Amino acid sequence: MVTPTASPTPGRAAPTTGSGRANGGSVSAVRRLAPADRARLGLAARVVLPPREQAELVLSSDRPDPVALLEAQARSRIPELVPVRHGRMMVSPFAFFRGNALGMATDLAAAPVSGLRAQLCGDAHLSNFGVFGSPERRLLFDINDFDETIAGPWEWDVKRLAASIAVAGRDNGFSRKHRGKAVLETVRRYRDASAEFGTMRALDVWYARADIDEVEQTLRNKPTSSRRKNVDQTLLKARAGGSLKAFTKLCEMTDDGVRFKADPPSLVPITELLPDAGRQALETGIKALLDQYRRSLPHELRTLLDQFEFVDLARKVVGVGSVDTRCWIVLLRGRDDGDPLFLQVKEAGPSVLKTKVPVPFRQRSALRNEGERVVLGQRLMQATSDIFLGWQRVEGIDGQIRDFYVRQLRDMKGSAAVEKMDPSGMTMYGQLCGWTLARAHARSGDRIALTTYLNSDDAFPEAMVEYAEAYADQNERDYQMFLDAIKSGRLEAESGL
Template sequence: MAGVVGQSSGVRPTRSHGVRFEEDVISPATIAQLAEVPAVSGRRDPVSILEDQALTRDADLIPVRHARMSATPFTFYRGAAAVMTADLAATPDSGIRTQLCGDAHLSNFGVFYTRERRMIFDINDFDETHPGPFEWDVKRLAASVVIAGRNNGFPPKHTAKHAAAVARHYRRYLAESVEMSTLDCWYARIDVDTRFPELRQKLDTSTAKSTQKMLKKARHRDSMQAVSKLCRIDERGRAHIRSDPPLLVPLSELAADRMFPGGGVRTAGEVAAAGTALMGLYRDSLPDHISALYDQYEIVDVARKVVGVGSVGLQAWVILLWGKGKNDPLMLQVKQAQRSVLADYVPVPDYPGEGWRVIEGQQIMQAASDQMLGAITGRDADDHLHDYYVRQLRDGKGSVVVEALDPDGMKAYAALCGRTLAQAHARTASRHEIAAYLAADDDFDEAIAEFALAYADINQGDHAAMMAAIDSGRIEAADLAY
């Protein structure tokens, strides 16, 4: 958005999802081989991977990313998708390709509203989505369960059972999916109002109350709620995005900021015009019936916002739009999309841009996607192309507080996420091949649990290496509240 002009593509590429790409023929891994982790001595230094990622991100925000990642081994894991993908690529794989989330950890599942205003539970982050070996998603999810469980103080016997629950419920749903019609698989969804009472029975009282509180809060997380949290009202009653640097900075305050790579100074008017031009590209990328909706709003304000853990340092903007009524806001998020961390290790489809990769992967895997999704490509002040995707900032979005789960609650939640991941994979043509590979073999559950426990040890060491790098001054971490 910083001095951006560019292009959008209204034409989606044609590809065959769920079909293996042409590549060298390698014998597929046995179920037992899926338990293997890379030898620690042969792994690349995890800190160097983070340093490489920093080269393509906003240098001012890299210390914030490091601070958020370093908080616990679990927060490190959330930001270390690139580290784990390099490890997965060094181990045997099934050879069965499907559309992956690419970053399927516990905190990337949650609730949100469909366009029919039903609240569902599904995967909710697709920044790294890409075709790849199906078990990579399962392994990342299962390892996150073990790491989060350790973070909560659970003993090994519990975390092993939780990881096995991910694999077991994934495997069972895939077996069920081959008996379902293609359309039934496509329309399958987890409705919160019907499924939560069942889940609540498996949670202890305190956890159930916490989850119920999350759902109640999520139902009120909309653009009006975002305005109350992120905006100030001036003396004339108009909303403006408030300033809370470096985590939230209105675009006008960045006009003379060094974020412009060419070093040139931009007036507030020039910056605003560039932002308007970029949103014009977004509008042109929308289908006609959604652009008719978008046209009922006008842009009021724009700000840079730091989001997530692993995404910190990539450009992320919040756009405040307003309709004709007094209480008629719409808040959108424009987020930079870079090459998926999986792309160095698997065949890469021909996407027109990384924003298209994100929204297409989301629409393939997610039971119901945001109707405001859009993808655009623009040039910065140095004539460098950047890809972006656009979505609503808040539309009933909420996530379970993983840190509040007890062992029984974690097991139930791990099972739910495993089933949800299977539902996403079963939307593709690969479901028959995955189900045949897994058959009814519970050895898969044991192999994934074994992998998850071993990888949690590796992650623990990687987190310690990051802390040592911060202490030595090799990398910098900001002292900011998260």
């Protein structure tokens, strides 16, 4: 059911359970309440917004044109890459859904919320979960995209995840029954995991993680041959995906030594992107950024980073929604050419949720820039994060002041091929994502209040099944408007890139 409304219903948010700085700044005073008092906060939230009522898709009466939102975003992006972004979004309704995080954020902001707060991924769809290497060189499963992270209503992440299952399921030809089961079991796992975390000690919640050696058997449970192949390929790619693998794929030997090789538009070396004067200015700027960014790292990791020297720079096109943002990859060399380190330097703009979060959730933040927001949100939600994760603000690149975050490129990373999943495979994968999202929310939100709100019944999981289908309907309408805008020439698109 879709209900238009002029604005979020007044008085429909329970007292928020957070205080202090946003994005993980200080410990909430509420979390120092007795467990019984925290449970009462969850019961109060159930009165303010019963879980069953979250089934309703509420859209603003002045809902903006989804094409206009994309046009507004494009104004701050790299002009020649905007058509590439649109081309990638054209591939399917799910690809459009991935690239339209701002559109869904606008829709989420129109609906009432329970009032319970957590650090949000902000873009928690199926493709933003995956495997990566821990500092101990073990594969972990976790959320892997934090460009939109911010403190806000916990249910926004769950709704984004549930809707992504319905949208992807339609793309894969699943029946409504199969889509509903995948969403239901995913949200049940979120509910049950939240209950488990609600009874755990704080340190045990913080140490909880999805070690892939334990997860692998779950993913293989009664597998079809195609699902087993999908799991094997994902894990094999991740285990082989360190710096040496990236070195082989991204670099070549030239007269000037090892350099990035061109694969436009996905990868464009700086020597082919800008004339000499511009190239030198950009290289100087990136080197200055890296020199300053090191101050966001712990002292021992600064010592490690100092063992590497700058070799080359290239522009990298990544993802779907981030295609036209400024993203550079840097080749650094340690002892010799056989000791490479690849760093990704990615622009961090304001979260698409920044102006959408309800007023009671908006808290003073001591964060200096958007890169820091991404980094601190990631550290707060992930079980363990890349050791080189850091941030910096730069003046002078492209004549603007821009915020960036830095991380390793392809450090044993891998993600499942959502488009190849069958119904049972997507259901199992969704359950894993549900557990992971619950763990991330438990680290920052009031897990006792949340599990009391969710209760042990199916009111909220069943509500999410209804919500997900309604949003998938809306996504298809928006996708068609997007295609029509390309056909009419209002938007430019380059497909196949």
